[in-house]
Amino acid sequence: MLARFWGFMRSDRAILVWASAVGMLAGLVAVLLKNGVALIRSGFFGAQSFTGWKWILGLGPIIGLTLTYLFVKRVLGGDHPGGGIPATLHALSTRKGALKRTWLFAPVVTSILSVGFGGSGGLEAPAVQSGSTIGSEIASRTRRNFRRRRLLIACAAAASLSSMFKAPVAAIIFAIEVIMIDLTAASLVPLIFASLASLLTAYFLIEGKDILEVSSLDPFVVTRLPLYTLLGLFAGVGSVIFTKLYMGATKLVERFKNPITKIILAGVLVGSGVIASPSVFGEGFELVNSLFEGYSDDFENDLGFLLTNNAEGITLIGLLFLAWALKPLLTGFTVGGGGVGGVFAPSLFGGALLGYIFAVSVNMIFGEGTIPIANSVLVGLGGMMAGVLHAPLTAIFLASEISGGYDLFVPLMLSSSLSYVIAKKLTKYSIYTKELAQRGELLTHDKDRSVLTLMTLKDEIETDFIPVGSDDNLRSLVKIISKSTRNINPVIDGSGVLLGHIDLQDIREIMFETDRYDTTLVCDLMSDIEFTVRKSSKMEDVMDTFEISGAWNLPVVDDEGRYCGFVSRSRLFSAYRRWLKETSDELS
DSSP states (O other), rough: OHHHHHHHHHHHOOOHHHHHHHHHHHHHHHHHHHHHHHHHHHHHHHHHHHHHHHHHHHHHHHOOOHHHHHHHHHHTTOOOOSSSSSHHHHOOOTTTTTTOGGTTTTHHHHHHHHHHHHHHOBBBBHHHHHHHHHHHHHHHHOOOOHHHHHHHHHHHHHHHHHHHHHHHHHHHHHHHTSSOOOOOOOHHHHHHHEEEEEHHHHEEEEOOSSOOOOHHHHHHHOGGHHHHHHHHHHHHHHHHHHHHHHHHHHHHHHHHHHHHHHHHHHHHHHHHHHHHOOOGGGTOOOHHHHHHHSSOOHHHHHHHHHOTTOOHHHHHHHHHHHHHHHHHHHHHHHHHHHHHHBBBHHHHHHHHHHHHHHHHHHHHHTTSSSOOOOHHHHHHHHHHHHHHOOHHHHHHHHHHHHTTTTTHHHHHHHHHHHHHHHHHHHOOSSTTTHHHHHHTTOOOOOHHHHHHHHGGGGGOOBBBOOOTTTBBBHHHHHHHHHHOSSEEEEEEEETTEEEEEEEHHHHTTGGGGGGTTTTBBHHHHHHHOOOEEETTHHHHHHHHHHHHHHOEEEEEETOOOBBEEEEEHHHHHHHHHHHHHTTTTOOO
């Protein structure tokens, strides 16, 4: 009975059960992250309010980075959990979805320390990384194949976002756009179950306000469409600037190799930013919510010295832009200093503030009420998220769901699409995928390219070709050929460097001329090799070489030119077919 039950749970028929379990567990991770960060944050702001000492908030980032460093060094043995979603995508493309087991808890603890103490960053990426590890572990213990791993990792990603924002539809689309899961009936239903299970978990365990709350929006008016178009273009350019500021700030701190130096530098920079503008402490969703309410005295006080009661006109707009640029810079400093946090929340922060800046500017020029501030904030939020993450559909549906309806669906579609097109044109890859794409390790919805990314050359090298030395004579060659099952023998020198090859068809006649056995050398008989592939080559490059050369077998050499084996066109075709079946989302 037990064996039958376990057999059922290992089969694809139980995928909805496992998807629901992953969703619930990922939801619990999200709850833990949110509550942990909220607890530390409330302590800091409580101390600041009690003492009246604003500089107390500035101590948080350096404390958080220090604790994160100590945890990584002492508990994780120096194995930093990495960048959340990029680390998850990297494991999918290079480790067949087998995530490190320490990622079950490492992203949770490190992000609570980094973001809770005031480091700039989001909790969504660590939640996805930790939840994805849960999905990977369940797949490993039930049915060890890439197809189930990838599907359960996508379920975890959807579940994490669903519980964070209580936006189940946007969460499903996020898994499709970012985790690169194919949209089929076999994948969609598990994603729905995971997203729903996580959403219910969040409803039961999280009390109080949602992360983002949109109080009221004005209805969509067609005459404002040109303004929303302009806002989409504005958000697209802003997305590119946001990405460059973030990556530049990250590299600036990472240039310093000493971890203590990085912690001090990043801690001081982020702490100074927090003192100047407490709104950038942690995720910054409190300011985003205040932006939906419009310009207020609380908002002025929240931005500290950047905004004053006397600021108006061009001065006000300039100071708002300075406040906007602060978020990606501080996020980059936090990550560069060893902190753990994602760019999801900062992109929402930046988009909301950019929408606010746009509304203030338009209303300043054309008169109050030309464009409602809350509408502009929501559309700007969606536009920048689409541009920074290269995920336009996720942005559209997330903004719609957090706003409680689809009243601004048309402006959101327009703004997000325009922003995405501009960002894609100017920055081909998103923050999540840039490094992976440059290394040729990015899975995409291009099935052919994804299969080639998953294949590795070292798994397909055939080593039963017997090498011969260039100084060997014909007698030795004939003895080797008599033992070989192949028609080709690679020719190498004393160091193992590949010099050429002997083709049995080319020497068939001379093999029977025994009087030449001792006088004819291999180097006199070998043919030159026009095409080789490196052992470290990506499979897409190997396939290109086959196409250019027209060969059926290609020799493989290491970076020093030493012979490693051969790779055959027929073997690669078989491997390609196997991986194509493995990556199909149609469960058997």
